[in-house]
Amino acid sequence: xxxxxxxxxxxxxxxxxxxxxxxxxxxxxxxxxxxxxxxxxxxxxxxxxxxxxxxxxxxxxxxxxxxxxxxxxxxxxxxxxxxxxxxxxxxxxxxxxxxxxxxxxxxxxxxxxxxxx
Amino acid sequence: xxxxxxxxxxxxxxxxxxxxxxxxxxxxxxxxxxxxxxxxxxxxxxxxxxxxxxxxxxxxxxxxxxxxxxxxxxxxxxxxxxxxxxxxxxxxxxxxxxxxxxxxxxxxxx
Numbered sequence: 371x372x373x374x375x376x377x378x379x380x381x382x383x384x385x386x387x388x389x390x391x392x393x394x395x396x397x398x399x400x401x402x403x404x405x406x407x408x409x410x411x412x413x414x415x416x417x418x419x420x421x422x423x424x425x426x427x428x429x430x431x432x433x434x435x436x437x438x439x440x441x442x443x444x445x446x447x448x449x450x451x452x453x454x455x456x457x458x459x460x461x462x463x464x465x466x467x468x469x470x471x472x473x474x475x476x477x478x479x480x481x482x483x484x485x486x487x
Numbered sequence: 488x489x490x491x492x493x494x495x496x497x498x499x500x501x502x503x504x505x506x507x508x509x510x511x512x513x514x515x516x517x518x519x520x521x522x523x524x525x526x527x528x529x530x531x532x533x534x535x536x537x538x539x540x541x542x543x544x545x546x547x548x549x550x551x552x553x554x555x556x557x558x559x560x561x562x563x564x565x566x567x568x569x570x571x572x573x574x575x576x577x578x579x580x581x582x583x584x585x586x587x588x589x590x591x592x593x594x595x596x597x
Contacts, residue, residue, distance in 0.1 A: 417588060
């Protein structure tokens with residue numbers, strides 16, 4: 371069974387940092403693009419970043435460029451999102467997703483990040 | 488303001504057919520395939536349609552997708568109460584170099 375389990379969410383002060391993890395199981399992690407998508411409370415979905423199968427290509431939405439870094443460890447079957455200089459507007463549920471726009475798409479259950487003083 | 492435009496709400500009665508539109512531009516829908524997701528409150532989104540009109544295994548054939556030019560549509564026939572959900576379209580935008588989502592449509596089954 372395909373599983374994606376996010377962890378690392380927390381309450382953090384503005385300007386703080388947080389690292390999200392997404393543990394994958396039930397499929398060959400190293401053969402899929404992976405994405406992070408977030409959803410602010412009561413709002414729609416917003417794509418954050420994605421990373422190629424081997425980690426050689428990464429793309430970000432403008433609002434997080436220079437602050438967030440997506441990475442992966444294929445040996446550990448894990449996806450990461452390092453978030454620095456967090457702002458109130460980064461408050462959201464963060465989802466990791468496999469193969470987001472293709473037929474093998476699968477989402478994790480999401481993890482809440484709250485940025486507040 | 489989402490790059491892809493969806494109606495904020497839609498409704499229908501059980502058994503009816505409803506459609507949800509998703510309007511974009513040549514840089515996104517016009518040049519790339521469209522996916523549709525649905526999301527129940529408090530749960531993660533799930534894939535409903537990919538590559539404009541393909542259903543993943545397990546998705547009933549009551550759900551169908553189509554694309555024409557810079558617009559896409561999701562049709563749900565034989566509407567059921569469990570179809571009450573939020574629906575999102577998404578695609579790659581070749582100019583912005585990002586994945587773009589529609590703002591979402593809340594479907595109510597009356």
